[in-house]
Amino acid sequence: MKKRLVSFLALMLAVSLLAACGGTTSSQASSEAASSEASSASSEASSEAESSAAGTVAGTINEGQLIIGLDDQFPPMGFRDDSNNLVGFDIDLAVAVCERLGLEAVPTPIDWTTKELELDGGRVDVLWNGLTITPERQETMLMSPAYIANAQVIVVRNDSGIQTLADLAGKTVGLQETSSADEAYASCAAAGTEAELIKAPENISLFTDLKIGRIDAVVIDKVFADYYIAENGEGLLTTLEEQLADEEYGIAFKKGNQELADAVLGALDELVQDGTAAEISQKWFGEDRLIFSYGE
Numbered sequence: 001m002k003k004r005l006v007s008f009l010a011l012m013l014a015v016s017l018l019a020a021c022g023g024t025t026s027s028q029a030s031s032e033a034a035s036s037e038a039s040s041a042s043s044e045a046s047s048e049a050e051s052s053a054a055g056t057v058a059g060t061i062n063e064g065q066l067i068i069g070l071d072d073q074f075p076p077m078g079f080r081d082d083s084n085n086l087v088g089f090d091i092d093l094a095v096a097v098c099e100r101l102g103l104e105a106v107p108t109p110i111d112w113t114t115k116e117l118e119l120d121g122g123r124v125d126v127l128w129n130g131l132t133i134t135p136e137r138q139e140t141m142l143m144s145p146a147y148i149a150n151a152q153v154i155v156v157r158n159d160s161g162i163q164t165l166a167d168l169a170g171k172t173v174g175l176q177e178t179s180s181a182d183e184a185y186a187s188c189a190a191a192g193t194e195a196e197l198i199k200a201p202e203n204i205s206l207f208t209d210l211k212i213g214r215i216d217a218v219v220i221d222k223v224f225a226d227y228y229i230a231e232n233g234e235g236l237l238t239t240l241e242e243q244l245a246d247e248e249y250g251i252a253f254k255k256g257n258q259e260l261a262d263a264v265l266g267a268l269d270e271l272v273q274d275g276t277a278a279e280i281s282q283k284w285f286g287e288d289r290l291i292f293s294y295g296e
Contacts, residue, residue, distance in 0.1 A: 064102070064103055064104055065103060065104045065105075065106050066094070066098050066101075066103045066104070066105055066126065066264070067106050067108050067123070067125045067126075068105060068106060068124065068125070068126055068128050068129075069108055069110045069119060069123070069125075069126065069128070069129070070086075070088075070090065070091070070107055070108065070109060070129035071109070071112040071129050073202040073203060073204045074088075074112075074129055074202075074203060074224060075088065075224065075231070076224075076227040076284045077089050077091075077129050077223065077224075078090050078091050078107065078129040078130070086107045088129075088284070089281065089283075089284040090128050092284070093128075093268070093277060094107070094126075094128050096271055096276055096277070097264055097267045097268050097271065100267040100270060100271065101264070110123070112129075112176075112178075112201070112202070113178045115127050115131075116137075116140060116141065119253075120140075120254060122254070125253070125254075126251055126252060126260075127251070127252040128251045128252075130148075130150070130221060130223060130224070130249055131250060131251070131252055132150065132179075132180035132247045132248070132249060132250075133146060133247070133250040134180065134183070141252040141253065141255055142253040142254065142256065142258065142261055143251070143252055143253075144250045144252070144253075144261065144265050144294075145250065145265075145292060145293065145294060146249060146291055147250065147251070147268070147290060147292035148223065148249040148290065149246070149249075149289065150222055150246075150247040150248060151221075151244070151246050151247060152180065152181050152185070152219060152221065152222070152243065152244040152245045153219075153220060153221075153243050154219055154220075154242070154244070155210065155217065155218045155220055155225050155228075155229070155237055155238070155239050156216065156218075156238060156240065157210065157213070157216075157236060157237060157238075158235070158236060158237065160216055160217075162217060162240070163240065164240065164242060165189060165190040165240070165242050165244075166189075166190065168193060168194055168217055169190070169193035169194065170193070170194070171194050171195060171216035171217060172196045172197075172198065172214075172215040172217075173185070173190075173196070173197050173215065173216065173217045173219065174198040174200060174209060174210070174215045174217070174219070175197075175198075175199060175200075175219040175220070176199070176200060176201070176202060176203050176220075177199040177200060177201055180247060181221065182199065182219075184219065184247075185219045185244060187244075187245070198215060203218070203224060206220075207228060207237075211236060211237070221247075222239070222243070223249075225239050226239075227284075227285075248291070251264070251265070251268075266294065266295065268292060268294065269292065269293065269294040269295060272290055272292050272293070277290050278290060
């Protein structure tokens, strides 16, 4: 009888101990879960704080880079030097802006005839290379205020005998396809009087053809013409006094990407205010051509 009582008491003690152990384990699990949730919340809060501290650009640019879409045959805005390096006024300006924002500037040559698709498809973050501001582009892209003034002009050989737009009748005229030169020429009185209108994907080949006499005139941005004639065509090429259209250059962002635009244009405005942009302009144009202001 005593043995049975001892066994029964031992059994009851074991059950009691198991229950106690079970209670302790449940309490520990609950405590660990609460601790994990608190740690997760703390981590999320820390992450949000770091994101906020990084500024608005961090949430809009991948891997700390700004992918800059450009036409690499458009001096002095963006082109390749004798060592095949991408150089130019717009590239220097974009690099300076990215340095202010703590980003890496990545100049990326694209097919300029499909630039809108490149931007809208996300292959590039901005179009920044002598891009003329037009109402049509303002409808499809987020365009910055103007930062450089420009005009469309006609370049001819000095010995061509062409002195006015009327003299283009019966001549061969070249221009870049889907460019503002294309639009400006189509709207002028000379359009339709030429013997042939050649549309090329870029401008350098047009100037090559002009110099060897394959075409008679090139419709081109004044910024490009001034630089090219000074560097490669002085004494051989000239610009007609009659201009087709006054224009202004802007930077294009994907429609709706205001956060990125504000960051980039705010940094550009700082460069204008402190004189850095003027120094870059002096390097490429010999004068300060910036007309940019933002946030006023």
